[in-house]
Amino acid sequence: MKTVSKMVVINTKLFVREFEGFFFTMIFPIIMLLIFGSIYGNKASDYFGGFGFVDVSVPAYIGIIIAITGLMSIPISIASDRERGILRRYRTLPGGATKVMISWVLFYYLVTTVGTAGLIVTGKLLYGLRFTGNALLVFFLYSLSTIAFLSIGFLLASFMRSARSANAIGMSLLFPMMFFSGAIIPMQNLPLSIKQISVYLPLTYVVDIMQKGWFGGSMSQYGTDLLVLSGIIVVSFLIVRFKFRW
Amino acid sequence: MILKVNNLKKHYGDVKAVDGISFSVKKGEIFGILGPNGAGKTTTLECIEGLQHHDEGDIEIFEKKMTVNDDFFKERMGIQLQESSLPPRMKVWEALDLFSSFYNKNVDWRELLVKLQLEDKKNNYFSSLSGGQKQRVFVALAMVNDPEVLFLDEITTGLDPMARRQMWNVMKTIKYAGKTVVMSTHYMEEAEYLCDRVMIIDKGKVIADGTPGELIDRMGMKNRVIIESEEKIDVEIFKTIKSVLDISVEKGKIEIEGKDTSVLADIARIINDRKIKANIQYKTANLEDVYLHLTDHFNEEVI
Structure with missing residues (x-):
């Protein structure tokens, strides 16, 4: 426990000191909200079912924060530690693999949550963000989504040889997901051909579940999302368990 | 014996990285x-440290059979x-604070920083x-748990002479x-200065082991006199010296191997008597000579 808490603290310090990860998780989503928020505002409209642009976008952007952590932060940071031989050194420590893995999960969950909180606070303060869901349920849906993307992150990290390749692969997964999952462009505006791709993008289910939860959708509406996200967690866990290299 | 390795073998595909090492x-x-690069030094160490599975042989450390990735051994080892x-x-x-927290047993890392x-x-x-400071940090990290055995893998490679001395x-x-x-090291003067006993390995096999002194003695090339001169010297004149074992001439240099140190005085007397202008160097063999002789010899045999 002592080790895990120290490791989380050190990871946090490194995260702030190295800045790139910090920027993309903490600052970039807020900048996005400020840009689009200043263009579209947050006036309630029929188009958004009686809500405003910001109301609909914040739960979707939370999905983007989650995706950045899973697709970029985790694989890049782990691949770069592996490249430098840091992971091998950790493995020589008593309980090394388990303690380090637990610390990573906690740390990245924490980072994503702080980024999400920053986004919500910004939306609330600047645009009077509306929320009509059940906070506890949304927190659960958020946590499930985050764990699903953390799993994808560790899955990618298991196979990345270098930080450079992790970066390239992360980008090429993140960008299509951002645009084709309904996170930036609402799903109903996407052409049918794109929608066929969306079905295969994990972020689609996160954006869907977050938006439905945010506006108090009933539990029966989440069936597919819950199933897909849980499936991702189970499959990734099994692969990571056997394929992760230190 | 705190560590016993018996017939250790490890291959990567067809390559026998470690091929029956015992010590x-x-x-x-x-x-x-x-040993030279690729001799199997790091693989041997990593098998003992439990970082790699070995294919054959036994490793016994702290009077227990070693098993890979076992905290019992990790708690007692210091690894760089x-x-x-x-x-x-x-x-x-x-780093020191973090690494310390992994172990049950700790020394105060602040004291380690002072010592290092x-x-x-x-x-x-x-x-x-700097490079030297980084390596000292690694030594400190390897010592936070007050280990019984410390494994250092080429800790001085790439350091400047000052930093090496400090290490x-x-x-x-x-x-x-x-x-x-x-x-492990490939600096022979380092091994001669620091090590109580050494083992020279090449191509995954032990080719010599013992104290540095023993290895040098075993070579029988303790006393060498090298004579350089612009004048032509007839090497026959040195053959009268009793303690001379061998005389060779290479690129104008005469190299004489003697049984003991008296060979130097005898040579000097002869050169002085004949008023030859020459530069005389006296060399005792060191571990480097042993190493070069053995590894060369070994390579020739294989080829």
Whole structure:
């Protein structure tokens, strides 16, 4: 426990000191909200079912924060530690693999949550963000989504040889997901051909579940999302368990 | 014996990285593993450290059969890896504090920093340290659990002569503290200076082992006199000296091997008597001669 808490603290310090990860998780989503928020505002409209642009976008952007952590932060940071031989050194420590893995999960969950909180606070303060869901349920849906993307992150990290390749692969997964999952462009505006791709993008289910939860959708509406996200967690866990290299 | 290795074998595909190595290390000694690049030094160490599975043979450490990835052994070992690092923006004290927290048994890492002359670097980022300082941080990290055995893999490779000397002092201090050290190096003067016993390996096999003194003695090339002169010297004149074992001439240099040190005086007398102008050098064999002789010899045999 002592080790895990120290490791989380050190990871946090490194995260702030190295800045790139910090920027993309903490600052970039807020900048996005400020840009689009200043263009579209947050006036309630029929188009958004009686809500405003910001109301609909914040739960979707939370999905983007989650995706950045899973697709970029985790694989890049782990691949770069592996490249430098840091992971091998950790493995020589008593309980090394388990303690380090637990610390990573906690740390990245924490980072994503702080980024999400920053986004919500910004939306609330600047645009009077509306929320009509059940906070506890949304927190659960958020946590499930985050764990699903953390799993994808560790899955990618298991196979990345270098930080450079992790970066390239992360980008090429993140960008299509951002645009084709309904996170930036609402799903109903996407052409049918794109929608066929969306079905295969994990972020689609996160954006869907977050938006439905945010506006108090009933539990029966989440069936597919819950199933897909849980499936991702189970499959990734099994692969990571056997394929992760230190 | 704190460590016993018997017939250790490890291959990667067809390559036999370690091919039947046996040795043992006594408590409190510095044991050196010497050999050219690719000889199997790192693989041997990593098998003992439990970082790699070995294919055949037995490793017994702390009087227990070694098993890979077992905390019993990790708690008692200090490990420095040849190719490792720390996150560039991690501070020295943070690394020590973090690594300490993994172990049940700890020494105060602040004292380690003082011993390793890193006290004033405590708050520095790892990336801002010099090569020698980084290696001393790795030694400190390997010692946070007050280990019984310390494994150092080419700890001085790439260091400048000053930093290397400093590291030697560190290692002497470690030895005086009663620790056992198993180290690999390809600096022979380092092995001669630090190691109680050495083992020379090549192509995964042991080609010689013993104390550095024993190996040098065994070579029988203790006393050599090298004569350089612009004048033509007839080597026959040295054949009258009783203690001469061998005379060879190469590129105008005469090299005479003698049984003992008296050969030098005899040669000097002859040169003086004949008023030959010459430059005389006296050389005793060192571990480097042994090493070069053995590894060369070994390669020839294989080819």
